[in-house]
Structures are given as C-alpha cells and as structure tokens.
Amino acid sequence: MSKLTLGPLLFHWKRDQRRDFYARIADEAPVDCVYLGEVVCSKREPGYYDDLPDIADRLIAGGKQVVLSTLALVTTDREMAAIRSHCDGPLMIEANDATAISLLAGTQHVTGPFINVFNEQTIDFLVRKGAARINLPVELSAAAISTLARYCPVETEVQVFGRQALSISMRCYHARSYGLHKDGCQFVCELDADGLAAKQLDGNPLLTVNGTQTMSHGYAVLLRELIELQAAGVSHFRLSPQATDMVRVANLYRNVLDGALTAGEAEEELHELAGAVPFVNGYVRGREGMAWADS
Amino acid sequence: MRVPTYLELVCPAGTPAALRAAVDAGADTVYCGFRDCTNARNYPGLNFDAKELREGVAYAHARGRRVLVAVNTFPRAGDLGPWHRAVDTAADCGADAVILADIGLLDYTTRKHPTLRRHLSVQAAASNPLSIDFYRENFGISRVVLPRVLAVDEVASMIKRMKVEAEVFAFGSLGTMVEGRCYLSSYITGRSPSSDGVCAPAEFVAYKEDGDDMVSCLGKVTMNRYGKGENAAYPTPCKCRLITNDKASYLFEEPVGLNAVSILPQLKAAGVTALKIEGRQRSRAYVAQVVGAFRTVLDALARGEDMPDAADELYAIAEGGRETLSAYKKGWR
Numbered sequence: 001m002s003k004l005t006l007g008p009l010l011f012h013w014k015r016d017q018r019r020d021f022y023a024r025i026a027d028e029a030p031v032d033c034v035y036l037g038e039v040v041c042s043k044r045e046p047g048y049y050d051d052l053p054d055i056a057d058r059l060i061a062g063g064k065q066v067v068l069s070t071l072a073l074v075t076t077d078r079e080m081a082a083i084r085s086h087c088d089g090p091l092m093i094e095a096n097d098a099t100a101i102s103l104l105a106g107t108q109h110v111t112g113p114f115i116n117v118f119n120e121q122t123i124d125f126l127v128r129k130g131a132a133r134i135n136l137p138v139e140l141s142a143a144a145i146s147t148l149a150r151y152c153p154v155e156t157e158v159q160v161f162g163r164q165a166l167s168i169s170m171r172c173y174h175a176r177s178y179g180l181h182k183d184g185c186q187f188v189c190e191l192d193a194d195g196l197a198a199k200q201l202d203g204n205p206l207l208t209v210n211g212t213q214t215m216s217h218g219y220a221v222l223l224r225e226l227i228e229l230q231a232a233g234v235s236h237f238r239l240s241p242q243a244t245d246m247v248r249v250a251n252l253y254r255n256v257l258d259g260a261l262t263a264g265e266a267e268e269e270l271h272e273l274a275g276a277v278p279f280v281n282g283y284v285r286g287r288e289g290m291a292w293a294d295s
Numbered sequence: 296m297r298v299p300t301y302l303e304l305v306c307p308a309g310t311p312a313a314l315r316a317a318v319d320a321g322a323d324t325v326y327c328g329f330r331d332c333t334n335a336r337n338y339p340g341l342n343f344d345a346k347e348l349r350e351g352v353a354y355a356h357a358r359g360r361r362v363l364v365a366v367n368t369f370p371r372a373g374d375l376g377p378w379h380r381a382v383d384t385a386a387d388c389g390a391d392a393v394i395l396a397d398i399g400l401l402d403y404t405t406r407k408h409p410t411l412r413r414h415l416s417v418q419a420a421a422s423n424p425l426s427i428d429f430y431r432e433n434f435g436i437s438r439v440v441l442p443r444v445l446a447v448d449e450v451a452s453m454i455k456r457m458k459v460e461a462e463v464f465a466f467g468s469l470g471t472m473v474e475g476r477c478y479l480s481s482y483i484t485g486r487s488p489s490s491d492g493v494c495a496p497a498e499f500v501a502y503k504e505d506g507d508d509m510v511s512c513l514g515k516v517t518m519n520r521y522g523k524g525e526n527a528a529y530p531t532p533c534k535c536r537l538i539t540n541d542k543a544s545y546l547f548e549e550p551v552g553l554n555a556v557s558i559l560p561q562l563k564a565a566g567v568t569a570l571k572i573e574g575r576q577r578s579r580a581y582v583a584q585v586v587g588a589f590r591t592v593l594d595a596l597a598r599g600e601d602m603p604d605a606a607d608e609l610y611a612i613a614e615g616g617r618e619t620l621s622a623y624k625k626g627w628r
Contacts, residue, residue, distance in 0.1 A: 068422055073473055075422050075444060098421060102429035116475065118369040121399025136351060139478050139487060140372070147372040167472035167533075170444040171628045173546055182628035199538040200517040201510075207479075209539060209546070213474070216482060230465050233524075252505035282485070289513060290484035 007146040007240040008069040012189045022055045025064035030254040033065040072114040076155035109134040138164040140288035146232035155235040160222040162240025162285040163215040173209045218280035222261040297347035301597035303569035309341040316583040321590030333381040336575040337492030349388040361391040367416035393522045401434040413441040418475030424456040451565035460568035465555040467573025471533040471548040479532035552611040
C-alpha cells in the first residue's frame, strides 16, 4: 500500500509552534513516516535539536516511522560533526548530500531529494551504498519518474504537496531582504512561517525565500498524478509542511490514494486551505515548473 | 607537458577556434564539451564533435598543453547513451581528463575507463573534505572543481584536508546558487542546467519596450526593468530584480562578474592547483584577451613581481564593467 510521508519542516518556526505542530501530527495525521531535522541552515539547529528527541518519541509512540534529514549544504567542521553524530544515532537518516552518504555507506538509509538522482546508474550505485528508499528530484517529469520508479529495486518517494525547493546558496536572501547579512541575521526567517514572497517587478509572485533556500511560490499539488505514479511503483508520497492545516492536507491525500475522494474534490478543498497561493504541477507534466495544468 | 609555474590556467573553449586562441594566448589547459546535452554549456553554435575534439587535442598536445572534456550534466532516465558515448569519445580522442558530476556516470567511467583521469565538476557541489573524499574513494577523482561557496580561508582549510587537487573559479559570469542544485531556470522555462545543460536559454528571452523603459523577460516572467540609459543585462534568474518586503532589489546577486585576480597570491598560498576561467559561450576574441591577461599576471607573479598592469585589463572586461569577489570575500553571505 502506498505510504504518505511528511517531509522535513523546511521553514524556521518558533519552538512552541514546531512542538505543537508535531504533537498534532503524531496524534491525528494519517502519515506513515515523518522526517525531522534541519535541512536548510545550521544556524537554526540549536533550539530544534534540543526538542527533537521528545518530538521523535511522540511521533514513534503515534505509530510513525521517524527519519532524520541532514543539511543540504554542508561546509563547516561543526556541520560535518553534527552529521556524524546524527549518523551514529538511533534514527534512520535521510542523506541530503554526499557527506551523509559517505558516512552511511553500508547502513540502510534514505537518499533525500537534494541528491541528484536522475538516472538508473545513479540508483544502482546508491542502492549498493545502502539506500533503502530514494527520493526523486522535484524537477523530474512523470515519464522520468515512471522510468526510475519501475527500475528502482528499493522504495521510491516523490513530493506531491508543498512548495518545491529550487536552489540553495551560501548567501541568506532572507537576511538580505531585511537589510542584514547571514552572520548577523537575527533569525528574521522566523518571521515568515510559510516563507517570504519574492515578486516580479509587475507585482506577480514568483518565488519564495526561505533563508538560504529559494522555493517555488506555488504549492506543488500532484493529486491528479497520484494514481499514475502509484501504478509506476512510487511507494512513498511526500507532503512538505506549509503553514496550513497539514492534518487536513494529509487526510485529503490519503482519501485520494484510498479512492474515497476524487483528485478534483481534494483540489477544491486544498484551494480553501491554500488561500491565494496558486498550485503548480509543471515539472511532472514535463513543462516549466511554475505551470499549472488542470486537465 | 609544460609545467605550470604558478597556478595552472584552465581556459574555456566553446569552439575549435577558441581552443586555438586560448592555447596561443597562454592557456595551460583548455576545457570543452560535445555539441549536445551532455555538457553544461549546450548553446547553439557552440561545442565540438569528435573530429574537432581530436584536432583540438592534437593542437594542444603539440604545444605541451592539456584538453579536458566536460561531460557534466546529469544523464536522463532511460537515455544514458549520449553520456556514455561522450565519455567514450573523449577517451578515444585522447582527452587528458573528463569533468563529471553525476554519480552514475562517474561509476561508469571509473569502471569502463579506469586510466582516464577524472575531475569532479562544480556541478557535483562537493563542498567539504568528507564529500570530496567520498568521490575520491569511490571514483578515484584526481581533482575537484570547488563550488563557489567558500571564502579564501575556508578554501585553504579545505585543501589541507583533501587528497586531490583543487581547481577554483577565477573569472567570468557565474551563478549565485550552488551549481548542479539550481532549478530556477527550469522552473521558469522548463529547460534545466542539470539535464539540458542550459540556463535561461536564449529562445525564452525577450526585451520589450514599455514607454521609456526596457523590460527583460524570461518565458512569461518579468526579470528586470531598465530606465533610459541603463544597460540591460542578460536575464539570468539568479540576477533578476525581485520585490521582497515591498522593496525591489537584486535579491540574489547584482549583475556582476567574478574577478579573483586581486587574490591570486592568497589562492596560491591556500594550495590551489588550478584557476578556472568561465566562458565557453564567449567569443574567441574575449577568450584570447582574458587568457592573455591572466598569462601575463601569472607569469609576473611567478617571477615574484608585483601585480602587472594586465590586471587592470581584467577589471575592464569583467561583466558589464562590474565585478565582484563573490563568496571568496568575507561578508558576501
């Protein structure tokens, strides 16, 4: 049966908000697996990692598999040491760069969406290194996903809800947007729980700034594609947390996977939750990522 | 082969003519790619076929210089053939090394061509000693092109702990995002640096007049607006003007080019082996000018002389006359 997962929280939420969020996920969300951990910026880690053991225990008690996701861009000794200690810890790891893969060789792990997995040969290598589940990049078309999911000898995961991560940098654009630099950022990314809108000069939103990460403005919504992807062998469907009712989002996706709701019905409800945020599905349709095809 | 005296000068060749121009102007090494999606500068009118590469290698080798072949995009699902052929052809033509990014293609090359030297492309984004070691242990890479994310002191600290050579970018037009992990172009156009080898392809670019202003667009997206007399830059996604918090700005990076000429002694002291000049999409004349200036500077530094006037020439050529040290400089972040 297809599994629903909750991807790592990519935004920097206040500690209370994050704890409350995961408590509710543990108790109410029909997801099989929850990814925890800071993926975007190591400066955000301290408070989060103090709370993480309790959050993980609560999710496990709620019957969820818990996986710890590593940073997408690793440059400092402190960051390498943190990844090493995660890899030596009790939780299954999602590797988001080659640092983590090298530390995990021979140990069962998940390869995250920030590892470039575009073809069969890369899958072969990663599986030999211990990948038990492989996330495919958000940029892939349904045809490419199908080819890889059919081929992949281990579990395959695809993001089906939430803003798509488009790039990562050493520079913090959140700090820059507030007239600051990364070193003295004052954690301004905490002000924007769903990311900061970056608009074109004509006022139309284009991207979302999340610290050093740049994301799509639209939420990826791959409800119409779920059944096709399921048939191709995608085993895990990832919901990426947004500042909206994620329990309800998870219920909608679960219901579509179970045939209790049509994709169109679920989309209508999602629009209520998303407010003014548009949906995108361009990549999976083989088009520009920002496009939305509603047929 | 001639032994580089200060830092190896690695120069771009988008065409056979540019290859000869780079060699004549003093490049120690030239890098190029095939005329398809297997390299990250897959633009019309550029690149090499097998015959041209073979001739280019002969031209360079006759003068004691090297040729590297970039096969640095990520092979597509179900379509590995073009990438395998590119590596096989590079080996067959006598290339001195291939520049690779994809894990699967590195694995293929390591097994199929164990004696062909392998460099890790910047597109692989190996940004610390552990990840570089991962590529060395698994694929026997001899050199890594470092991602442009590190300040000079960080480059130095990293090189001390690496067991492979380091090549760093010194000059040219470069993105702000970690390369090989940026989907901004495909988000707007559907064409990606990772798979198609193109960023912001020209067929999606339009310049429109709006009153006295000039508006640049990429696909359906407004990238910038220029007042009278302002120079319009190419609408690369990471150099567009965007509004955040009600304020328009170059959110990611100003339209500037990288010029590291002023810190060459620091890069040398950091243990860097080779300097990379970006610009396979540039004209032969540009390549000759930049390579010639770098040659003069490197030779002067090798003789222990002060920075020569040729450095000024590089300031003048930098993108739109504006230049930056980018991530090399503390405070850029």
